[in-house]
Amino acid sequence: MALSYLSGFGNEFQTEALPGALPVGQNSPQRCPYGLYAEQLSGTAFTAPRADNARSWLYRIRPSVKHQGRFSRIDLPLWRSAPTPMVEGLALGPLRWGPPPMPSEALTFVTGMRTITTAGDARVQSGMAAHLYFVTQSMAQDYFYNADGELLVVPQQGSLRFATELGVLEVAPGDICVLPRGMKFRVELIDKSARGYVCENYGAAFNLPDLGPIGANGLANARDFQTPAAAFEDRAEEARLTVKWGGAFHACDIGQSPLDVVAWHGNYAPYKYDLKRFSPVNAVLFDHPDPSIFTVLTAPSDTPGTANVDFAIFPERWMVAEGTFRPPWYHMNVMSEFMGLIYGIYDAKPDGFQPGGMSLHNAMLPHGPDQAAFDQASREALQPMKQSGTLAFMFETRFPQQVTDFAAKLETLDKDYVDCWSGLEKLFDGTP
Known part of the structure; x- marks a missing residue:
């Protein structure tokens, strides 16, 4: 699995899975190399200040409009979004839970998500939710993206492989990974089962904190964050895409893998970090x-x-x-x-x-x-x-x-x- 290192949050980086797939000097040429489609994925408004602007250019086999069909609402009742009313009868005060047991049924990263708390309001892009995830089954021809917020994944038991539009990240307990808002992905088990924690961040994207009097060094260093190298799937097969949008879930059938980005450049990408660093x-x-x-x-x-x-x-x-x-x-x-x-x-x-x-x-x-x-x-x-x-x-x-x-x-x-x-x-x- 190839990985590249961020040279700092907000900086531009680039990668290609085929030589010459990445256009040079122009984001959207009249005809892209290899017959690819140019597409921009924006994590901020177009007019956000340069220091805050987050976007990546993707050069893919099919544009994302081909990776959606006629959506239908589906129910994932244990994945909740803010605002969630306070549970009646639950007394105010500090709360603590022991580790919940691993469920016996077949659960993917998406169907095994269990919300513990919500805060703020997902509809106005403010606040967060804290979840547990339980995974006993890999996502096969099954893909997902979250339009409500980015996902910070904190494994606690078992390792996972995140196959994303921009490449592959493998994470184990002691690692974290962040999946940006709008990024399509599939999650596969590396071990027999896995569980951990997720922060669903509805607001501005995670970034490194300012260091103030600490100075230039210490805490998490930008050089230790890793992004995936480009890796694409050219697979025509029956598949399903699920989208979380406005706190609800929608699914559609598609005819191919949406993970078909051959090359990309930008600063809006999934990343992982080893907490030991x-x-x-x-x-x-x-x-x-x-x-x-x-x-x-x-x-x-x-x-x-x-x-x-x-x-x-x-x-x-x-x-x-x-x-x-x-x-x-x-x-x-x-x-x-x-x-x-x-x-x-x-x-x-x-x-x-x-x-x-x-x-x-x-x-x-x-x-x-x-x-x-x-x-x-x-x-x-x-x-x-x-x-x-x-x-x-x-x-x-x-x-x-x-x-x-x-x-x-x-x-x-x-x-x-x-x-x-x-x-x-x-x-x-x-x-x-």
């Missing part, structure tokens, strides 16, 4: 810094400094701060936090938070370390130590997250989660 920044003397230093990708909102969605990770790292409570402190803030654990132990919840599980701490609701984490962190000798064998992540959004019926009825919902703080006793004794 993230370069953490941390305190080297005292105090616990804000968790924003662990941001991998951010999708901005119209409020400067307040994201539509942030994607942050809590990876292996050295902790050396002196005289400091090292786990996340107790807090409540304007952002709502959906958290998952890919592997290992999360230091603020060493017992109840399991790989494949998740938690939700909504906007302006307090949360923090459980009693065991507080007791240990308050008393342990503060020698330099490495937080090893762990990888947790967070989808954080400015919008309150509404829990779906599916999530509220999951058998792995921890109905006693709030009790993890019940043993925190008054320690105040009036002396310094």
